[in-house]
Amino acid sequence: MGLSIHQIGKRYGNVVACADVSLDVQDGEFISLLGPSGCGKTTILRAIAGFVTLDAGRIFVNDLDITHLPPNKRNVGLVFQNYALWPHLTVFENLAFGLKIRGTRPPAIREIILGTLTLLGLRDLETRYPRELSGGQQQRVALARCLVLKPAILLLDEPLSNLDRKLRNQMRIELKKLQRRVGVTTLYVTHDQEEALSMSDRIVVLDHGHVVQVGSPEHIYESPQNPFVADFIGNVNMLDGQAVQRDGKSYFRVGDLEIEIPPGNVAAKSRLFFRPERVAILRGRSPEGFNLIPGQVLFRVYLGAAFRYEIDAGGIVITADSTNTGSPIQVGEKVFLEIKPEDCFLL
Amino acid sequence: MNQTDASPQRIRKFPGRSPYVLLLLPAIAFLALFYLIPLSWIIRVSFYTHVPGAYMVPAFTAQNYLRLVTDPWYIRNSLWLTLKVALISTLASVVLAYPPALLITRSTGKLRRFLLVSVLAPLLISMVCLIFGWIVMFRGHGLMNQVLLGLHLVREPVQWMYNTFGVTLALIYISIPYVVISLLDSLQRVDPSWEEAARNVGANGWQTFLKITLPLSIPGAVSGSMIALTLNICAFAVPLLLGGEKVPMAGLVAYYQALEVNNLPFGAAISVMLLLASLLVIFVFQKVLHALYLKRMEVS
Amino acid sequence: MFVRVTGILIVVGLLLPIGVTVVVAFNSSGFLLPPSGFTLRWFEKAVRNRDFVQGFYVSLAVATVASLIATGLGLLSAFGYVRYSFPGKDWVNLLFLSPLMVPVVVLGLALYSYFVALHLNDTLTALVIGHAITLIPLSFRTITASLYNFDVSMEEAALNVGASRIQTFAWITFPIIKLGILAGFILSFIMSWNNFSISLFLAGSKYVPLPVAIYSYIKFEFDAVAAAVSTILILLSGVAIFVIDRTMGLGAVMGVRKG
Ligand SMILES: Nc1ncnc2c1ncn2[C@@H]1O[C@H](COP(=O)(O)OP(=O)(O)OP(=O)(O)O)[C@@H](O)[C@H]1O
Ligand SMILES: [Mg+2]
Numbered sequence: 001m002g003l004s005i006h007q008i009g010k011r012y013g014n015v016v017a018c019a020d021v022s023l024d025v026q027d028g029e030f031i032s033l034l035g036p037s038g039c040g041k042t043t044i045l046r047a048i049a050g051f052v053t054l055d056a057g058r059i060f061v062n063d064l065d066i067t068h069l070p071p072n073k074r075n076v077g078l079v080f081q082n083y084a085l086w087p088h089l090t091v092f093e094n095l096a097f098g099l100k101i102r103g104t105r106p107p108a109i110r111e112i113i114l115g116t117l118t119l120l121g122l123r124d125l126e127t128r129y130p131r132e133l134s135g136g137q138q139q140r141v142a143l144a145r146c147l148v149l150k151p152a153i154l155l156l157d158e159p160l161s162n163l164d165r166k167l168r169n170q171m172r173i174e175l176k177k178l179q180r181r182v183g184v185t186t187l188y189v190t191h192d193q194e195e196a197l198s199m200s201d202r203i204v205v206l207d208h209g210h211v212v213q214v215g216s217p218e219h220i221y222e223s224p225q226n227p228f229v230a231d232f233i234g235n236v237n238m239l240d241g242q243a244v245q246r247d248g249k250s251y252f253r254v255g256d257l258e259i260e261i262p263p264g265n266v267a268a269k270s271r272l273f274f275r276p277e278r279v280a281i282l283r284g285r286s287p288e289g290f291n292l293i294p295g296q297v298l299f300r301v302y303l304g305a306a307f308r309y310e311i312d313a314g315g316i317v318i319t320a321d322s323t324n325t326g327s328p329i330q331v332g333e334k335v336f337l338e339i340k341p342e343d344c345f346l347l
Numbered sequence: 348m349n350q351t352d353a354s355p356q357r358i359r360k361f362p363g364r365s366p367y368v369l370l371l372l373p374a375i376a377f378l379a380l381f382y383l384i385p386l387s388w389i390i391r392v393s394f395y396t397h398v399p400g401a402y403m404v405p406a407f408t409a410q411n412y413l414r415l416v417t418d419p420w421y422i423r424n425s426l427w428l429t430l431k432v433a434l435i436s437t438l439a440s441v442v443l444a445y446p447p448a449l450l451i452t453r454s455t456g457k458l459r460r461f462l463l464v465s466v467l468a469p470l471l472i473s474m475v476c477l478i479f480g481w482i483v484m485f486r487g488h489g490l491m492n493q494v495l496l497g498l499h500l501v502r503e504p505v506q507w508m509y510n511t512f513g514v515t516l517a518l519i520y521i522s523i524p525y526v527v528i529s530l531l532d533s534l535q536r537v538d539p540s541w542e543e544a545a546r547n548v549g550a551n552g553w554q555t556f557l558k559i560t561l562p563l564s565i566p567g568a569v570s571g572s573m574i575a576l577t578l579n580i581c582a583f584a585v586p587l588l589l590g591g592e593k594v595p596m597a598g599l600v601a602y603y604q605a606l607e608v609n610n611l612p613f614g615a616a617i618s619v620m621l622l623l624a625s626l627l628v629i630f631v632f633q634k635v636l637h638a639l640y641l642k643r644m645e646v647s
Numbered sequence: 648m649f650v651r652v653t654g655i656l657i658v659v660g661l662l663l664p665i666g667v668t669v670v671v672a673f674n675s676s677g678f679l680l681p682p683s684g685f686t687l688r689w690f691e692k693a694v695r696n697r698d699f700v701q702g703f704y705v706s707l708a709v710a711t712v713a714s715l716i717a718t719g720l721g722l723l724s725a726f727g728y729v730r731y732s733f734p735g736k737d738w739v740n741l742l743f744l745s746p747l748m749v750p751v752v753v754l755g756l757a758l759y760s761y762f763v764a765l766h767l768n769d770t771l772t773a774l775v776i777g778h779a780i781t782l783i784p785l786s787f788r789t790i791t792a793s794l795y796n797f798d799v800s801m802e803e804a805a806l807n808v809g810a811s812r813i814q815t816f817a818w819i820t821f822p823i824i825k826l827g828i829l830a831g832f833i834l835s836f837i838m839s840w841n842n843f844s845i846s847l848f849l850a851g852s853k854y855v856p857l858p859v860a861i862y863s864y865i866k867f868e869f870d871a872v873a874a875a876v877s878t879i880l881i882l883l884s885g886v887a888i889f890v891i892d893r894t895m896g897l898g899a900v901m902g903v904r905k906g
Contacts, residue, residue: 051803071806078807084800088822097818098808149808370727371739374720374783378742381776382754385761389753392760443657450654463898464888465658470901471834471891472665472884473841475858476877479865480664483671483678483874490667490680523661531903552649581750584844588862598752605756606848615760618753625750 001063002027002185003048003153008057010043017043018209021057025153025187030179032188032196035206036232041189042081043209045155048187049078061152077146077184079156083138085130091117091141092126098149116144120178136167143175147182154179154186160195172199193233197221205229227347230273237279237318239272243346252346256314259291261344269346278343279320281309281329282336289338293318297333313337386622393615403611411616421600429597432511433579436518440575441568443519444526448567449560451527452534470524478588481517482508514590518579525578526571533567534560566639573632577625597621665881672878677871689875699876702860706840709771709856713778714786714835720779721786722828728787729794747784754780755848762849769851777845782835789834789900793827830895837887841880 003025010017018040025031033041046052048059050071058067066074086094092113099109117123120140130138139159146154159175160168176199179186190196196203197217205213205220205228213225224230231238241254243261251258252272259272282289295313307328309320318337329335396406415421451462469477484490485507492504507513537560545555583598590599597617605614671677675684693699728739746754758780762773801823805815821828843858850859857880865873891897 049803049807051806071803072809072811075809076807078804080800080804082798082800084798084804086801086804086819086823097805097810101809101814145804145808367727367731367733370723370731374724374743374787375739377716377720378746378780378783381758381761382746382780385757386749386753388761388764389757446650446654447657447661449650450658453650460892460896460898462658463903464892465662467897467901467903468665468884468888469661471837471841471888471897473858473877473880474843475861476668476841476880476884477664479861479873479877480666480668482865482869483667484664486678489678493680520661520664523657528901528903577748577750581752583752584847587847598750601752601756602848605759611760611763614756618750618756621750622753625748629748 001025001060002029003187004060004063005044005048006058006060008044008047008059009055010040010047010052011055016040016209018047018206021206021209021211023204023211023214025185027185028183030176030186030188030199030201032190032200032203033206034190034193034196034203034233037191039206040209041191041206042157044206045078045157045187045189048153049076049155050074075149075151076153076155077149077151079139079142079146079154079159081157081159081161083130083142083162085138085141085145087130090127090129091122091133094130094141095145095148098145102149112148113144116148119147119181120144135163136171139163139171143178147184151184154184155189156186157189158191159188161190161192168195175199197233205232207232223345224273224347227271227273230345230347235276235319235321236273237276239316239318240270241272242270252344254316257293257316259293259339259344260341261346262341271347272344273347274339274344276308276319276321277306278340279318280338281311281320281322282338283329283333284336287336287338289336290341291337291339293337293339295335295337297329297331297335300328300331311335311337389615390619392612393619395612395615397610397612402609411613412620414613415616415620425595425597425600428511428595429580432515432518432594432596433576433582436515436522436579437572437575439515440519440522440526441572444523444530444571445564447523448527448530448534448564451531452537466524466527469521474521474584475588477521478517478585481520482589485513485516508589509591509593511590511594514582514586514594514596517585517589518582521585522575522578525574526568529571529574530564530567532570533564537563566636569632569636569639573628573636576628576632580624580628581621668874668877669881671871671874674871677874689871690879692872693875693879696864696872698855698860698864699857702855702857703879705771705774705854706857709774709778709854710836710839713775713839714782714832716775716779717782717786717835718790718828718832720783721790721831725787725790725794729791730799743787744784746780751781751844755845758845759848768849769853771854773849774846774854774856777849778839778842781842781845782839785838786831786835788902789831789895790824790828792899793824793831793895796827797824826894830891830900833887833890834900837884840883 001024003023005021005023008021009019021040021044023031033044035041043052047054050066050069054067058065060066061074061076066076086097089097095113095116096109099112104112113126114123117126120143122137122140122144125133125137125141130141133141139162143159160171163171172195188196188199200217202214202216203220204211207228213220213229220229221233224233227238230236239252239254241252244251244253248263250261250263252261254272261272280289282292293313295311295318297309298312298317299310301308304324306321306323309322309329311318311320320337392403393411394407394409395403396408396410398404415426447462447466451459451466454462482489486492487504491507492501495501495505507516541563542555542559545559550558581598582596583602586594586596586599587602598621601614601617601621604610604617667680670680670682672689673685673687674680674682675686675688676682677689724743728736728743755777758773758777759768762768767773797820801819802815805819806812810818841858842856843862846856846859847862850856855863857876861873861876864876888897891900
C-alpha cells in the first residue's frame with residue numbers, strides 16, 4: 001500500500017481544518033484532493049509531509065507509521081504552491097541539496113540530476129537562478145527537486161495555480177504523462193475540477209474538512225452522492241419538487257411539470273438534478289422525444305465551442321448547453337427540451 | 348527505518364511548541380541584568396540621601412524629589428526652561444520637517460533616494476560631530492556671522508551659542524530627521540489622486556495642502572512630535588556641548604549632579620522625573636493617535 | 648515651488664554642519680573660511696595625539712564587540728519572536744524595543760550607578776554592555792523585518808528534502824537573510840561607533856571612546872584637529888550609510904516605508 005491515512009483530524013481553535021479523514025492510496029496511483037477554498041486540502045497534505053501536528057489519526061507510508069516522524073525523515077516529496085525554490089542556489093544546486101544531505105557522491109548526484117533535468121526538458125537551465133526562470137520552468141524545477149530524491153509519495157499543492165490558462169492546460173498533460181512514466185504515488189491538491197477530472201485515477205471530494213465522496217472521475221461526475229458534490233463538480237440543474245409513482249414508473253413533479261425519472265425507491269428525496277449538456281434543445285412544432293418540455297429561450301451566452309441557454313419552462317428556469325454548430329437558437333424562440341430519464345438523478 | 352518504533356514522546360517534539368524560550372532567553376536575561384535592574388536600581392537610589400564626602404547613604408526619603416519641586420531655582424531655571432525649550436523646539440522641528448518630507452514624497456527614483464539619504468544621514472553621524480560642525484558655523488566669527496555681516500543684515504556678530512536660543516536651534520536641528528521619518532509614514536499613505544482630485548475641482552496648491560494633505564498627515568505629525576518632545580525634554584548632550592552651565596536643562600543638571608557634584612541620589616531623582624515625563628508624553632500622544640485612528644475609521 | 652525651495656534649503660541646512668566640518672579638516676587655514684588650500688596637517692596632528700589614537704582603538708573594540716553581542720542576541724530573539732506564538736508576545740516586543748524609548752540620560756545614569764555599584768566602572772566591559780543595550784532594539788528590529796520578509800516555505804522545502812533544522816538554517820535561511828543581518832550589524836556598529844551620551848556616562852579616564860575624546864578636546868582647545876577627528880568619524884558613517892543603502896535601503900532600515 002502506497003499511502004494510508006487513518007481518521008486524521010486537526011483543529012485550529014474553533015476551525016476544523018480536517019476531521020475523520022481516511023484514505024488509502026495504491027502504489028503508483030494518482031489521487032486528487034478536490035474541494036472549495038478552506039476545506040482543508042493543504043492541511044492534509046502538510047500533515048503527510050510532517051508540517052502539521054495532528055490532533056488525531058495516523059499516517060502510513062508503505063505500511064510504516066510516519067505520524068510522529070519529523071518532516072526531514074519522511075521521504076515524502078512536497079511541491080509547494082509557490083514552488084519555494086531557494087533563490088540563492090542555481091537550478092542544479094537546488095536539485096543537488098537534498099542529495100548532498102543524503103550523502104550521495106558528487107558523480108552520482110550529477111548523473112541523477114542531469115537525467116531528471118532531461119526528463120523534464122530543463123537540460124539547458126541547470127546554471128540559472130530561480131529568478132531567471134519562467135513560471136512554468138520554476139514549476140518543473142520544483143517538481144524535479146522532489147523527483148531526484150525518489151520519494152515514496154509525491155505531494156503537489158495546487159502546483160499549476162500560478163500559471164496562465166494555456167500553460168496550465170499544457171502542464172496538466174505533461175505532469176500526468178510524467179507521473180505515469182515515473183510511476184510515483186501522487187496526491188494532488190486542487191480546487192480546479194477540470195484539473196482533477198482530467199488527471200486523476202481517483203478523486204477525493206472534501207467539504208469543511210470532511211471527505212464527501214471518493215471515486216473515479218466518471219463516478220464522481222456521473223453519480224454524485226450528495227448535492228454538494230453534484231453542485232461543486234460541473235454545472236447542474238437543480239429542481240425542488242417531489243417524486244411520484246404512477247403505472248410502475250417514477251416521475252418527478254415540479255410545479256406543473258412532470259419529468260420521468262429512472263424507476264426505483266426515491267420517495268424520500270426532493271431534489272432533481274441533471275447536467276445542462278444532457279439537455280437537448282429541439283426546435284419545431286412537435287418533435288419526437290422523451291420528457292419533452294415546452295419552453296422559451298430567455299438568455300443566451302456565447303462560449304465559443306458551445307452556447308449556454310437559459311430557458312423558461314413554465315416558470316422554471318433550466319440551463320442547457322449545446323455545441324456551436326453554427327445555427328444558434330434566438331432569444332425568445334419557442335423550443336422543446338428533452339431530458340432523458342437516465343440522465344436524471346435525485347438526491 | 349525502524350526508528351519509528353522509538354517512543355512517541357521523544358520524537359513528538361517536532362513541530363509542536365518549540366524552543367522559543369531558548370531563543371528569547373539570552374536576550375531577555377541580558378536585558379534584565381543590564382537594563383531592567385539598573386533602571387530599578389536608579390529608582391531606588393533616587394530615594395537615598397547624599398552626604399558630602401560619603402557618596403550616598405541608603406535611605407527612603409522623598410527629599411530629592413521635594414528639592415526639585417520646591418527649590419525656586421530648579422523650578423524657574425531648570426524645569427521651566429526645559430519645558431519651554433522642549434516645546435518650542437518640538438513645534439519648530441515639526442513645521443520645518445514638512446517641506447523636506449513633502450519634497451521626498453513628491454519625488455521619485457534616484458532623486459528620492461538621494462534626498463532620503465541626505466535627511467537620514469544625520470541620524471547615523473555622531474552627535475559630537477554634528478554639534479562640532481554647528482559650533483564651527485555659529486561661532487562668534489563663524490560662517491553664519493560672516494555671511495550676515497557681509498550682507499549687512501546685522502551690525503555686530505549674533506550671539507548664537509551659550510544661550511537658550513542656540514540650544515533651541517540645535518535641538519530643532521537634531522529633531523528634524525526623526526520627525527521627517529514619522530511624517531513620511533503618513534504622507535506616503537496620501538494617495539496622489541486625492542490631491543489631483545482637489546486640483547481638478549479648482550483648488551490651488553496651498554488650498555490642496557491645507558484641506559487635503561495637511562489633515563491626512565496629522566497622525567505623522569503627532570507621532571513625530573512625540574518622538575521630538577521626548578528627545579528634547581530629556582536633552583542633555585546638546586545643552587552640554589552648546590550651552591554649558593548657561594542652559595541648565597533638566598537632563599544636563601542630572602548629569603552634573605551625578606557625575607560632577609557626585610550627588611547621585613539627586614541626579615537619580617531628576618532622571619526618574621524625566622523618565623516619568625517621557626512616559627507621560629508617550630502615553631498622552633498614544634491616546635491622541637488612537638483617537639485620530641478611531642476617527643478615521645469612522646469617516647471611512 | 649515653495650515646498651521645493653524650502654525643502655531643499657532645509658536638506659542643505661541639515662548637511663551643512665557636516666560639510667563644513669569636513670571642509671575645515673582639509674583647509675590649511677582651519678576655521679578661516681572660505682578655504683584657502685588643501686592640507687593634511689590637521690590629520691597628522693590628530694594621529695600624533697595619544698587620546699585620539701587610543702580613543703580610535705577603544706571605539707573600534709567597543710563597537711565591534713557590542714554590535715556582535717547585539718546582533719547575536721537580536722538574531723536569536725528575532726527567530727523566537729517571529730516564528731513562534733506564545734503568551735506575552737507583545738510584552739517581549741516592548742521589552743526589546745524599549746531601550747530606544749527610555750531617555751538616554753536616564754539609561755546612562757542608571758548604567759553608570761549600576762556599574763559603580765558592581766565596581767565595573769571605567770572598564771571596557773561597561774562600555775560594551777552599555778552600548779549593546781542601546782543596540783539590541785536596532786538589531787532586533789532589522790532582523791525581525793527581514794525574517795518577516797522571509798518565506799517560511801523555503802525552510803519547509805529544505806526539511807522536506809531531508810535537511811535537519813541546523814542544516815536548514817546554515818544552508819538555506821542564513822544565506823537568504825544574511826544581507827538583513829549584515830545591515831543590522833553595520834547599523835549597530837555605526838551607532839556604537841558614534842555613541843556619545845552613553846559613553847560619556849560610562850567612560851572614566853582609562854577607556855575613552857573617540858566621540859568623548861573629541862568632546863574633552865574641544866572643551867579646552869578649539870582647533871581644526873577636532874575637525875579632522877570628526878571627519879574620520881563622519882567618513883566611517885558615510886561608508887556605513889552607503890553600504891546599508893545599497894543592501895537594504897537606508898529608508899527601510901530606519902523605518903521609512905517604501906513610497
Ligand atoms: N496555521 C493555521 N492557523 C489557523 N487556521 C488555519 C491554519 N492553517 C489553516 N487554517 C484554517 O484551516 C482551514 C483549512 O485550511 P487549508 O489551508 O487546509 O485549506 P485549503 O483547502 O488548502 O484552502 P485553499 O484552497 O484556499 O488553499 C481554513 O479554514 C483555514 O483558515
Ligand atoms: Mg491550500
